[in-house]
Amino acid sequence: DQQVKQNSPSLSVQEGRISILNCDYTNSMFDYFLWYKKYPAEGPTFLISISSIKDKNEDGRFTVFLNKSAKHLSLHIVPSQPGDSAVYFCAASASTGTASKLTFGTGTRLQVTL
Amino acid sequence: DVKVTQSSRYLVKRTGEKVFLECVQDMDHENMFWYRQDPGLGLRLIYFSYDVKMKEKGDIPEGYSVSREKKERFSLILESASTNQTSMYLCASSFLAGGRETQYFGPGTRLLVL
Numbered sequence: 001d002q003q004v005k006q007n008s009p010s011l012s013v014q015e016g017r018i019s020i021l022n023c024d025y026t027n028s029m030f031d032y033f034l035w036y037k038k039y040p041a042e043g044p045t046f047l048i049s050i051s052s053i054k055d056k057n058e059d060g061r062f063t064v065f066l067n068k069s070a071k072h073l074s075l076h077i078v079p080s081q082p083g084d085s086a087v088y089f090c091a092a093s094a095s096t097g098t099a100s101k102l103t104f105g106t107g108t109r110l111q112v113t114l
Numbered sequence: 115d116v117k118v119t120q121s122s123r124y125l126v127k128r129t130g131e132k133v134f135l136e137c138v139q140d141m142d143h144e145n146m147f148w149y150r151q152d153p154g155l156g157l158r159l160i161y162f163s164y165d166v167k168m169k170e171k172g173d174i175p176e177g178y179s180v181s182r183e184k185k186e187r188f189s190l191i192l193e194s195a196s197t198n199q200t201s202m203y204l205c206a207s208s209f210l211a212g213g214r215e216t217q218y219f220g221p222g223t224r225l226l227v228l
Contacts, residue, residue, distance in 0.1 A: 009154075032214055043118070043204055043219030044157070051214070089156060100145075100208070100215055101172070106156040 003027045004092050006105035013112055019077040021108050023090030026071065030092040034102070035064060035075045038087045047088075048075070080112045117141070118220035120205050125225045133192040135223050137205030145208045146188035147217060148172075148180065150201040157204065163188055195227045 005024045013019045023033075031052040036044035050057040050064045050073065057064050063076045077084055087107045093100040121136035137146065147162040149172075159172030161180040169180050177199060181189045188207075192199055203223045208215040 004156075006156075034216065036219075041123075041222070041224070043206075043221045046216050046218065049216065091157075095214075101159060101162065102147075102157075102217060103159075104149075104157040106154055 001026075002106070003030075004090055004103045004105040006088075006090055006108050008108050009106070010109040010111065013080045013110065015082060015112055015114050016079045019075075019080045019084065019110055019112070021075040021077075021088050021090075021110065023073045023075075023105055024071060025073075025092050027092070027094070027103070028071070029094040030103075031095055032093045032100070033064070033066060033073050034091045034093075035062075036089045036091060036104075037084075038089060038107070044089060077110075080110075082112050082114065085110055085112045118205055118207055118218055120203075120220040120223050122223050123221065125223060127192075127195050127225065127227050129196060129227060131192075131195045131227075133195050133225065133227075135190040135192075135203055135205075135225070137188045137190070137207075137220055138186055139188075139207040139218075140186065141207065141209075141218075142185065143207035143209055143218075144185070145215065145217075146182065147206040147208075148178075148188065148190045149204045149206065150174070151204055151222070152201050160190065195225075197227050199225065200227045201225060 034049040038044040090105040091102040149157040163182040205220040206217040
């Protein structure tokens with residue numbers, strides 16, 4: 001049962017344009033969401049996060065939007081740059097008393113073309 | 115900067131061998147995690163630990179065990195390696211913060227079981 005879904009395995013965007021990566025979740029207990037970026041042969045790198053009490057969080061070129069009623073979040077990258085080409089993973093967690101387990105999506109490969 | 119290191123970047127082992135993957139973090143994090151990443155499946159949690167000598171099963175613990183004798187070190191053990199354990203293995207660590215922590219990943223170990 002895939003609780004976090006990234007339905008687009010790949011996305012190609014021209015340099016300078018907006019990249020929009022989407023993520024859907026099914027577990028209503030999730031209350032914290034993260035985006036990670038992964039280059040080949042490297043570990044994932046934390047990019048940006050959002051708590052369920054917010055609907056938007058912005059950090060430079062990266063903005064994450066959360067629509068709780070639709071159980072949907074998206075990552076916007078503006079403007080896209082060639083160095084943004086990587087695999088992006090959406091992850092979600094539910095508040096617990098111990099370690100927060102992250103549930104990851106299957107990833108979206110972003111290719112930013114010149 | 116948080117640093118998570120993994121003992122090997124690449125490993126080649128034979129079926130039936132016992133395999134040890136080591137992970138060390140230098141930020142005094144309470145929580146440590148082991149994932150495997152496979153194409154089309156995203157990151158799947160194998161085991162995690164929220165304290166020394168404490169461990170909990172993740173989503174796919176079968177065929178694996180873990181050891182956490184010191185706070186900074188978390189080992190993943192494949193008792194008898196099989197070809198279906200060929201994968202990229204990723205270690206992560208985080209602070210204990212009641213559901214709002216961010217996990218930081220090591221560079222990964224690509225394991226090939228022949």
